[in-house]
Amino acid sequence: xxxxxxxxxxxxxxxxxxxxxxxxxxxxxxxxxxxxxxxxxxxxxxxxxxxxxxxxxxxxxxxxxxxxxxxxxxxxxxxxxxxxxxxxxxxxxxxxxxxxxxxxxxxxxxxxxxxxxxxxxxxxxxxxxxxxxxxxxxxxxxxxxxxxxxxxxxxxxxxxxxxxxxxxxxxxxxxxxxxxxxxxxxxxxxxxxxxxxxxxxxxxxxxxxxxxxxxxxxxxxxxxxxxxxxxxxxxxxxxxxxxxxxxxxxxxxxxx
Numbered sequence: 011x012x013x014x015x016x017x018x019x020x021x022x023x024x025x026x027x028x029x030x031x032x033x034x035x036x037x038x039x040x041x042x043x044x045x046x047x048x049x050x051x052x053x054x055x056x057x058x059x060x061x062x063x064x065x066x067x068x069x070x071x072x073x074x075x076x077x078x079x080x081x082x083x084x085x086x087x088x089x090x091x092x093x094x095x096x097x098x099x100x101x102x103x104x105x106x107x108x109x110x111x112x113x114x115x116x117x118x119x120x121x122x123x124x125x126x127x128x129x130x131x132x133x134x135x136x137x138x139x140x141x142x143x144x145x146x147x148x149x150x151x152x153x154x155x156x157x158x159x160x161x162x163x164x165x166x167x168x169x170x171x172x173x174x175x176x177x178x179x180x181x182x183x184x185x186x187x188x189x190x191x192x193x194x195x196x197x198x199x200x201x202x203x204x205x206x207x208x209x210x211x212x213x214x215x216x217x218x219x220x221x222x223x224x225x226x227x228x229x230x231x232x233x234x235x236x237x238x239x240x241x242x243x244x245x246x247x248x249x250x251x252x253x254x255x256x257x258x259x260x261x262x263x264x265x266x
Contacts, residue, residue, distance in 0.1 A: 037153040037166050040198025041145065048138040048199070050234025053086040055265045058134065060125035064256035077121030082265070083131055090135070092128055125258055134262050137229055138236040141192070141200060147173055148190050158193045158201045166192045170207065184218075185210040200236060203227045219249025232264055239263075 062077040082093040094102075101119040108115040124130060133140045148168035156165040170188030187208045193201040205225045212218040228240040239262050246255040 037164050037194065037198075038145075038150050041166060041192065041194050041200065042142075042198075044194070044198035044200065045138045045142045045145070045236070048231060048234065048236040049136065049142075051085075052233030052235055053084075054135060054232055054235065054237065055082070055084045056135075056237075057082050057263045057265060058126055058131060058260060059263075060122045060258065060260045062122045062125060062256070062258045064121075064254065066252070066254040068253065075116070075118075075121050077118045077123075077125075079119055079122035079126045081126045081131075083135065085135055090128055090132070092126070092131065125260060134238040134241060134260065136235065137200075137227070137238045141203065141236070144168075144170070144190060144205070145192075147171060156193065161195070161201075163193045163195060163201055166194065168192070170205065182211045183209070184212055199231060200229045202229060219247065221245075221247040230264075237262060237264070 057080065059080045060078065063075070065072055065074045067073055080095070080098060082095070084091050084093070098119060102123070105115070105117040105120050109117055109120070145168065148170050151167045151169055153164055153166050155162070157163055158165075168190040170190050172183070172186055172188070185208070188206070190203065190205045192203045195201055203225075204227075206222075207224075208220075208222045210218070210220045222245065224244045226240075226242045227238050229236055230239050231237070241258075241260045243258045244256070247253065
C-alpha cells in the first residue's frame, strides 16, 4: 500500500512538472500562431495623434521641447496614404516662418512631424509583423497567468539580445539588460507588451555613458490585422557631462 501511494505521488509530481513545461511551450506557440493569422491586409482608416517631449542639459541649463501632431491614415488595396489636415499644414508653415525669423522659436508641430510619417506609422498599423520579429530574436524565459485590465491573460517574458550593436561597439559594453514582456489572451492574441533596454558602456577608460529605452504597447484586432492603439516610448541617457530624456506618446483611433 505504501509503495502504491508513493508511486501515485511521484506520478502526480511528474505530471505537474510536464504540464507546467507544456504550458510554457504552449504560450509561445499560441502567440506565434496568433501573430501569423493577424498579419492581414484588411482595409484600415484611423486617426493617429502624437505628442513628444524632450529635455537636454542639466538643471542649470536645459533645452526643453514639446510637440504635437495629428494625421489621418488609410491603408487598403492601393497602399498607404497619410493625410495632413489643412490646419496642421498651416501650423507647419507658420512654425517654419517663425523659425526663420527666430532660431529659438518653439516648433511643436515640426518637433512631432517625424512621429507621424509613413515609416513611423507602419509599426502601429501592422503590429503583428513588428512583434513577430522581436519574438524571433528574443529568448523565452517564463510564462505565468496575470490578468490584464481585469480579463484573464498570460504574460510571457523574453530576454532581448544585443542585435543592433557592432562587434566594435560591444567591446565597450559594461552592462546590458534587455527584457520583453507580452500579455496574451487565451487564444494567444497579444493584448499589450512592454520592453526595456538598459546599456552602460565605457570607451578609452575615461568616457562612459548610460542609455535606457522603454516602450509600452497596447493592441487590438481590426479585421485580420493586429493594430497598436497606443505606443509610449521613454528614453534617457547621459555621457560626457551631458544628459537628456524624452517621451513620445502615440494613440490610434480607428475610423469607420
